[in-house]
Amino acid sequence: MAIDSVVELSRLQFAATAMYHFLFVPLTLGMVWLLVIMESVYVMTGKQVYKDMTRFWGKLFGINFALGVTTGITLEFQFGTNWAYYSHYVGDIFGAPLAIEGLMAFFLESTFIGLFFFGWDRLSRQQHLLVTLLMAVGTNLSALWILIANGWMQNPVGAEFSYHTMRMEMTDFWAVVFNPDAQAKFVHTVSAGYVTGAMFVLAVSSWYLLKGRDTEFAKKSFRIAAAFGFASVCSVIVLGDESGYTVGEAQQTKLAAMEAMWHTEPAPASFNLIAWPNEVEMKNDWAVEIPWVMGIIGTRSLDKQIPGIHEIVEKNARRIESGIHAVKALEALRANRNDAAALAKFEAHKADLGFGLLLKKYSADVAQATPQMIALAARDTIPKVAPMFWAFRAMVGLGFWMLALFGAALWFSVKGCFDRRRWLLKAALYSLPAPWLACEVGWFVAEYGRQPWTIYGVLPTHLSVSTLSAQSLYGSLAGFVGFYTVLLIVEVYLMVKFARQGPGSLGTGRYANEAAH
Amino acid sequence: MELIDYPTLKLLWWLLVGVLLVGFAVMDGHDMGVGTLLPFVGRSDIERRVIINTVGPHWDGNQVWFITGGGAIFAAWPLVYATAFSGFYWAMLLVLWALFFRPVGFDYRSKIDNPRWRSTWDWGLFIGGFVPPVVFGIAFGNLLQGVPFRFDANLVSHYEGSFWQLLNPFGLLCGVVSSAMITCHGAVYLAHRTEGVIQARAARAAQACALVTLAAFSVAGLWLARGIDGYVITSALDAAALPDPLAKTVAVVPGAWLANYARTPAAMLVPVAGYLGFVLALLLVRGGRTFAAFWCSALGMAGVIGTAAVSMFPFVMPSSLDPAASLTVWDSVSSHRTLFIMLVATVIFMPIIILYTRWAYSVMRGKVTAAYVKENSHSAY
Numbered sequence: 001m002a003i004d005s006v007v008e009l010s011r012l013q014f015a016a017t018a019m020y021h022f023l024f025v026p027l028t029l030g031m032v033w034l035l036v037i038m039e040s041v042y043v044m045t046g047k048q049v050y051k052d053m054t055r056f057w058g059k060l061f062g063i064n065f066a067l068g069v070t071t072g073i074t075l076e077f078q079f080g081t082n083w084a085y086y087s088h089y090v091g092d093i094f095g096a097p098l099a100i101e102g103l104m105a106f107f108l109e110s111t112f113i114g115l116f117f118f119g120w121d122r123l124s125r126q127q128h129l130l131v132t133l134l135m136a137v138g139t140n141l142s143a144l145w146i147l148i149a150n151g152w153m154q155n156p157v158g159a160e161f162s163y164h165t166m167r168m169e170m171t172d173f174w175a176v177v178f179n180p181d182a183q184a185k186f187v188h189t190v191s192a193g194y195v196t197g198a199m200f201v202l203a204v205s206s207w208y209l210l211k212g213r214d215t216e217f218a219k220k221s222f223r224i225a226a227a228f229g230f231a232s233v234c235s236v237i238v239l240g241d242e243s244g245y246t247v248g249e250a251q252q253t254k255l256a257a258m259e260a261m262w263h264t265e266p267a268p269a270s271f272n273l274i275a276w277p278n279e280v281e282m283k284n285d286w287a288v289e290i291p292w293v294m295g296i297i298g299t300r301s302l303d304k305q306i307p308g309i310h311e312i313v314e315k316n317a318r319r320i321e322s323g324i325h326a327v328k329a330l331e332a333l334r335a336n337r338n339d340a341a342a343l344a345k346f347e348a349h350k351a352d353l354g355f356g357l358l359l360k361k362y363s364a365d366v367a368q369a370t371p372q373m374i375a376l377a378a379r380d381t382i383p384k385v386a387p388m389f390w391a392f393r394a395m396v397g398l399g400f401w402m403l404a405l406f407g408a409a410l411w412f413s414v415k416g417c418f419d420r421r422r423w424l425l426k427a428a429l430y431s432l433p434a435p436w437l438a439c440e441v442g443w444f445v446a447e448y449g450r451q452p453w454t455i456y457g458v459l460p461t462h463l464s465v466s467t468l469s470a471q472s473l474y475g476s477l478a479g480f481v482g483f484y485t486v487l488l489i490v491e492v493y494l495m496v497k498f499a500r501q502g503p504g505s506l507g508t509g510r511y512a513n514e515a516a517h
Numbered sequence: 518m519e520l521i522d523y524p525t526l527k528l529l530w531w532l533l534v535g536v537l538l539v540g541f542a543v544m545d546g547h548d549m550g551v552g553t554l555l556p557f558v559g560r561s562d563i564e565r566r567v568i569i570n571t572v573g574p575h576w577d578g579n580q581v582w583f584i585t586g587g588g589a590i591f592a593a594w595p596l597v598y599a600t601a602f603s604g605f606y607w608a609m610l611l612v613l614w615a616l617f618f619r620p621v622g623f624d625y626r627s628k629i630d631n632p633r634w635r636s637t638w639d640w641g642l643f644i645g646g647f648v649p650p651v652v653f654g655i656a657f658g659n660l661l662q663g664v665p666f667r668f669d670a671n672l673v674s675h676y677e678g679s680f681w682q683l684l685n686p687f688g689l690l691c692g693v694v695s696s697a698m699i700t701c702h703g704a705v706y707l708a709h710r711t712e713g714v715i716q717a718r719a720a721r722a723a724q725a726c727a728l729v730t731l732a733a734f735s736v737a738g739l740w741l742a743r744g745i746d747g748y749v750i751t752s753a754l755d756a757a758a759l760p761d762p763l764a765k766t767v768a769v770v771p772g773a774w775l776a777n778y779a780r781t782p783a784a785m786l787v788p789v790a791g792y793l794g795f796v797l798a799l800l801l802v803r804g805g806r807t808f809a810a811f812w813c814s815a816l817g818m819a820g821v822i823g824t825a826a827v828s829m830f831p832f833v834m835p836s837s838l839d840p841a842a843s844l845t846v847w848d849s850v851s852s853h854r855t856l857f858i859m860l861v862a863t864v865i866f867m868p869i870i871i872l873y874t875r876w877a878y879s880v881m882r883g884k885v886t887a888a889y890v891k892e893n894s895h896s897a898y
Contacts, residue, residue, distance in 0.1 A: 062624055081602045088596050095592030468603065
């Protein structure tokens with residue numbers, strides 16, 4: 001239906017704009033709580049240094065937040081501009097959490113961030129703390145509703161297709177809200193944001209300590225970041241996404257791909273620590289296996305099986321065959337809404353409608369699909385294994401590295417001698433990019449792993465796009481990437497400038513490197 | 518869920534989308550107007566900082582009216598969201614890219630003390646304030662003339678126009694109406710929050726923009742009545758039916774956009790509010806009563822936006838290519854359940870939003886002066 005390059009370019013544009021956006025979001029999610037902690041200590045103890053900490057880290061928070069807002073605007077509208085059929089097909093469900101996010105969360109966050117920066121002299125200490133807290137709550141509620149929307153793409157519960165309106169319609173709002181997939185994602189994603197905020201404060205504080213300047217300020221910041229970061233990194237790992245992997249079929253497919261599990265094994269399955277996936281022969285050329293581990297972390301049991309790729313492909317081929325009947329019956333129903341035979345047939349095969357639509361990539365009239373086409377479409381239902389396998393391992397490796405780092409930082413904070421452990425300070429400084437890398441590869445696993453679907457089992461990606469020309473897509477993609485890159489350079493420049501200047505940039509007269517004016 | 522029947526909900530959502538649009542114009546409109554005026558009303562760095570700080574604490578919250586408006590149209594009118602934003606692709610990107618200048622412009626401008634850096638961001642803030650209202654006006658002008666789109670059997674929308682086609686004379690005239698009214702509103706706000714020379718310049722700008730708004734609105738009204746064909750549903754209307762934009766027949770009839778005023782004379786109050794609001798705003802700002810003038814220009818904008826909406830009702834996005842495929846408030850909406858849930862969410866959260874927004878403005882109330890900016894050189898924008 002849509003030409004391939006438009007589909008590929010639309011995916012690339014969405015990936016680029018979303019990944020740019022997520023350079024800024026995790027730092028916002030995490031730093032906002034660090035600001036709440038620092039300001040709470042200020043309100044409780046009245047010590048000026050905690051107010052200065054809130055204001056200085058708040059300044060860096062603001063520089064980051066500006067680009068979070070900038071890149072976020074795009075995402076609210078890009079479903080309409082570039083994914084028009086998706087918007088029509090699932091807007092009845094997907095639009096609601098986005099709109100509620102605006103009403104419940106984004107207004108809150110954006111209104112109070114103004115008072116956070118401008119209200120210091122006009123509000124009492126308690127009032128200002130309340131403002132900071134409401135900003136933090138708004139930020140995190142915002143993530144909740146966005147991840148409810150995203151979770152529904154992975155596990156589309158509480159909705160049903162209507163042949164009258166040619167779209168999915170909501171049948172149970174609370175099922176959408178309490179989608180286990182969305183809840184697991186929310187905890188995992190905001191915790192990753194908290195780790196990012198903590199790593200940022202930890203790394204910059206370590207730099208001051210290595211330089212031997214603003215030490216009291218830096219030591220206090222380091223301690224708070226170490227404790228908050230350690231708790232958060234534990235939360236990311238323990239309450240990680242794995243808990244959601246048993247709930248939906250999308251997640252089972254993802255799990256099989258990212259673990260390179262080609263065959264269903266007797267429970268509990270073994271875990272491929274490292275493997276060399278062979279896409280063509282659909283097997284691993286070699287693998288280092290650890291018995292039992294996969295079954296235990298994947299199912300939290302010793303007796304439940306985890307389906308392998310071959311079995312999933314086999315099952316999906318049968319669903320595609322059933323889906324052909326659904327597509328044909330739907331065409332008959334659209335021509336004549338009172339066709340009782342078509343309705344009966346449609347109801348019988350409705351659950352596989354999305355699988356039937358997968359064939360549209362190979363044949364405009366799915367009734368003409370050959371067995372080869374069905375086999376190809378079934379094979380399409382598994383994302384490429386190697387990128388999934390390695391991206392997942394990169395994320396987990398970075399996660400455990402940060403666990404060790406925050407563990408050491410907390411340990412030496414408690415012992416009180418962290419500022420003399422130069423290796424620790426250097427490790428913290430050079431680990432600054434780690435949480436961003438982990439976040440980006442994590443999102444890659446989540447979204448690339450859902451292919452070939454935008455809504456798992458419901459709507460294939462190649463049908464979701466707007467009817468635009470490839471030229472338009474090339475133009476807009478270049479525009480977004482160019483614009484964002486310039487803004488990113490400006491942002492990093494300001495971030496480095498103010499981080500180097502340190503708390504002296506507040507102009508209070510209490511710190512090194514006081515601003516000249 | 519059956520608390521409110523489907524036709525009533527569909528109608529309520531037409532009103533609510535209108536409320537969100539007017540809310541966007543009143544709230545984000547005043548800081549966009551201020552952005553438009555920035556390079557002209559502020560002639561030195563300190564004057565410009567005063568101007569920017571009148572909206573500094575508020576622009577971000579105000580911008581959420583735009584974001585939420587987009588989300589609400591997605592949730593309540595998914596076909597409109599899909600068809601309009603993909604059809605007006607380059608116009609929409611122009612709005613988004615112009616808006617990119619605002620968060621960074623506000624936050625980064627005064628962080629570096631360099632005239633070229635600051636003047637670059639000042640023009641960025643101008644683009645972010647000036648371009649979106651012009652594009653929205655042009656979009657409304659094109660909706661009133663009908664937009665060249667059609668649906669295939671699977672309800673995939675195909676837009677068969679180009680970006681340049683949007684820039685037709687009537688579309689551009691509506692762009693002038695929109696830009697003038699938003700700039701007037703911003704100028705009134707600026708006059709309210711500043712003093713001395715900035716206030717005097719802002720007040721003059723407000724009066725000029727009010728006059729342009731009134732003149733352009735009048736010309737657009739006459740043009741709409743005489744020169745632009747309206748759309749009429751010719752098949753039997755079942756407002757409770759499941760939404761299907763291909764189930765009706767539509768005729769294009771000269772003068773049909775005036776039919777609602779003939780049928781319901783009370784609807785005339787909407788354009789009257791447009792005139793009344795801007796005439797009063799003009800007189801009040803002349804008399805120095807800027808607070809009252811702000812709410813009068815808000816009323817005026819509600820009247821102008823409402824005039825476009827009431828003239829087209831029940832159409833939202835008429836199709837010039839295939840009139841029967843036009844999107845209306847009855848057949849381009851979400852399901853009964855989703856409309857109801859979204860209504861509940863809006864009724865709960867909108868009053869809360871208005872309350873804390875009011876509180877935020879009251880905390881920051883008073884004139885922004887050069888002395889304030891100098892005292893807070895490190896924290897103010």
